[in-house]
Amino acid sequence: MGEERTFSVETVTQEGEGLSRGDGFVVFVPGALPGERVRARVVQLKRDYARAELLALESASPDRTPPPCPVYGRCGGCTLQHATYEAQLRYKEAFVRDALRRLAQIPEPPVLPICGAKEPWRYRNKVQMVAGGSPGALRVGYYARGTHAFVPVDDCLLAPEEFASLAAEAAKILNAFGLAPYDEARRTGFVRHLVLRKSFAYGELMLVLVTARREFPQGQAFARELVRRFPALVSVWQNVQPRPTNFVFGDEARLLYGRETLRERLGELELDVTYRSFLQVNTRQAEVLYREVEALGEFRPEDEVAEAYSGIGSLSLWLARKVRRVSGVEVVAEAVRDARENARKNGIANAEFHLGRAEEVFPRWAEAGRRADVVVVNPPRKGLPPEMIRAAAALSPRAVVYVSCNPATLARDVARFREHGYDLQVVRPVDLFPQTGHVESVAVLRRA
Numbered sequence: 001m002g003e004e005r006t007f008s009v010e011t012v013t014q015e016g017e018g019l020s021r022g023d024g025f026v027v028f029v030p031g032a033l034p035g036e037r038v039r040a041r042v043v044q045l046k047r048d049y050a051r052a053e054l055l056a057l058e059s060a061s062p063d064r065t066p067p068p069c070p071v072y073g074r075c076g077g078c079t080l081q082h083a084t085y086e087a088q089l090r091y092k093e094a095f096v097r098d099a100l101r102r103l104a105q106i107p108e109p110p111v112l113p114i115c116g117a118k119e120p121w122r123y124r125n126k127v128q129m130v131a132g133g134s135p136g137a138l139r140v141g142y143y144a145r146g147t148h149a150f151v152p153v154d155d156c157l158l159a160p161e162e163f164a165s166l167a168a169e170a171a172k173i174l175n176a177f178g179l180a181p182y183d184e185a186r187r188t189g190f191v192r193h194l195v196l197r198k199s200f201a202y203g204e205l206m207l208v209l210v211t212a213r214r215e216f217p218q219g220q221a222f223a224r225e226l227v228r229r230f231p232a233l234v235s236v237w238q239n240v241q242p243r244p245t246n247f248v249f250g251d252e253a254r255l256l257y258g259r260e261t262l263r264e265r266l267g268e269l270e271l272d273v274t275y276r277s278f279l280q281v282n283t284r285q286a287e288v289l290y291r292e293v294e295a296l297g298e299f300r301p302e303d304e305v306a307e308a309y310s311g312i313g314s315l316s317l318w319l320a321r322k323v324r325r326v327s328g329v330e331v332v333a334e335a336v337r338d339a340r341e342n343a344r345k346n347g348i349a350n351a352e353f354h355l356g357r358a359e360e361v362f363p364r365w366a367e368a369g370r371r372a373d374v375v376v377v378n379p380p381r382k383g384l385p386p387e388m389i390r391a392a393a394a395l396s397p398r399a400v401v402y403v404s405c406n407p408a409t410l411a412r413d414v415a416r417f418r419e420h421g422y423d424l425q426v427v428r429p430v431d432l433f434p435q436t437g438h439v440e441s442v443a444v445l446r447r448a
């Protein structure tokens, strides 16, 4: 501990930490890039690894670029702003390839070049901000990495420009109403979060104020004031989260102004998005992702497709136009309702949506003798439970199209699918999250 040394950095992790392996011992140096020699001080020593604080660059990588965001490094959002976008794409391709090598034991993984984003800034259609500051001086921002320490952020460079002025106005109005940020320790105050959404196709805005208590007599006045200043605001909600949890939203909500949903378009699809439904946060790259699913999945007009984790049905509905029938399974009731409504609105009659846990619904289908020509899965970061993999294989599809937001769980699941007779054919990484270490992939597995 405290030792100061020079480290040669070999790779960068998804968390944006440089990794040095001198003498076989792993040292993470946050902020260092592959190929760099850095002076760093060891600040954490564990049995298998250490973490060191970057003091000086002895030789800088040509990938290095000054991070434009003033709170970069303090806010918990971005981890790769100090690398050029071209370098970020190289690193992300390597994350996917390395995970498949290490965790699926595929020496030469069939990874196609990553689809980078045309616009690596201001791409997010949604942000969840935290209320902080003090009574009378409420501000919005984000949590610092891995903690609940408040970092005020005036303008997040991943979010649309109007979010900065909308959040600032909301804070101003709340301060004028004497509404303070909620203080967990003292159990005082009112406002926990501000969630903002934008439809890129139509420019519509939605705001959700998450409060610690239900009583909000100024609610409608708050919404009216904001809408007067932001006519694009079509929907203002209050959500009540009385409990201290990591879930932003509580169960209870009230529409303060306007419509319940935001209108968005993905390709040819018109979507209604409620305030709590999952929509890929990068609208433009979501289209790129779905095009890749369509192209690599090699769907046929006579195909029966089963999609697990279908959300508000955007991918299922995208595919429904190319195949005979799509059946989606999703665990959130509102999302299933949205998906059915979206099917109706788009005049799509060959897509059906089922409420339930995919790992329970798929086995029931298999037991009932149901088959699928292609299974599509798009699970959360933790990937697929083993029973889901078993059930997907039991539908005996000719292919499984796996849309993943986590290369590590993708690689683990690819190895498990192999035990059920499905081999990895191809993977296409798609960058949905520029400036961060996250990477999305479309993997196609075929029956051997």
Ligand SMILES: C[S@@+](CC[C@H](N)C(=O)[O-])C[C@H]1O[C@@H](n2cnc3c(N)ncnc32)[C@H](O)[C@@H]1O
Residues within 6 Å of the ligand: 278, 279, 280, 308, 309, 310, 311, 312, 313, 314, 315, 329, 330, 331, 332, 335, 356, 357, 358, 359, 378, 379, 380
């Ligand atoms: C990554 S999102 C995919 C959404 C959709 N395919 C899309 O592209 O917009 C994952 C979805 O899985 C749902 N989910 C999580 N666990 C589930 C489970 N056990 N069974 C079914 N759906 C689940 C979540 O509610 C979420 O909508």
